[in-house]
Amino acid sequence: MNTLSTPETAAVLDRLFAAADREEADPAPWPLDIPIAEASARQRADALAGEYMPISKPAGRLLYTLARHGRPETIVEFGTSYGISTIHLAAAVADNGAGHVWTTELSQVKVEAARANLERAGLAGHVTVLAGDALETLAGIRGPIGLLLLDGWKDLCLPVLRLLEDRLAPGALVAADDSSFTSMADYLAYVRDPGNGYVTVEFPVEDGMEISCRA
Incomplete structure (x- = not known):
């Protein structure tokens, strides 16, 4: 069983990847008057709400x-x-027959879009999308966490890891995307x-992904 290959899930992923490719080919300029490095997480989330x-x-x-x-019972995603990425994790949970994905997003525009995409992919029942600041929304997540994906703002990846660290299961995997970025x-x-x-x-996918085992 591979839910990623089912017509409804594959159609959603194809549409999203195609839209992201178009965006990458013609990126929108940074819309604020201050440099992105000086913007708060909320300002970045609102300014880039349309970016995939x-x-x-x-x-x-x-x-x-x-x-x-x-086969983790609890998967947590930041960003x-x-x-x-949520659809890929949810597909795995569905095919495993057990587990749940908890994901968090600061942009309300993206929260609503992600929920709609998960619904169209037939995977909404396997995911809880939390709206708000990850340092707040993830504070109440119960462990043990078997898999943690860090793919939000890079300056917050370490604080989010430290927040959840005492809830990581022995042998839990932590995947951090864009590991080649200097901000990591x-x-x-x-x-x-x-x-x-x-x-x-470090795993050699596009922009790098650091995969760490909680030993």
Whole structure:
């Protein structure tokens, strides 16, 4: 069973990836008067509410494979956007026959779009989309967390990891997308320090994905 290949799920993913490709080919200019690095998370979320910022197709298949193999009861995602990565995780949960995905998104525009995309893909029942600041929405998530995807604002990946760290199951996987970005330096330094309890490797999908095991 591979839900990713079912007509309804494949159609949604094809549409979303095609829209993201068009966006990448003709990117919109940054709309605010201040540099993006100086904007708050809320300002960035509102200014880029129409931007897909997706994982790549190989990264999606990687996430699906990891979730199928590990069969985690609880999957947490930071950074839903339009739901491309969420659909891959939810498909794995559906095919495993157990588990649930908890995902969080700051942009209300994207929250509504992601929920609609999950509904069209036939996967809404496997996902809870939380609206708001991840440091608040994820504070009440109960462990053990078997798989954590960090794909929101890069400067918040380490704070979100630290927030959830005591709820990671032994052997839990943490996947951080866009590991090649300079804004991921603090995060990478943390998970690559053996003293912090991870075994980690960079996986060569587009823009890199750091995959860390909670050892």
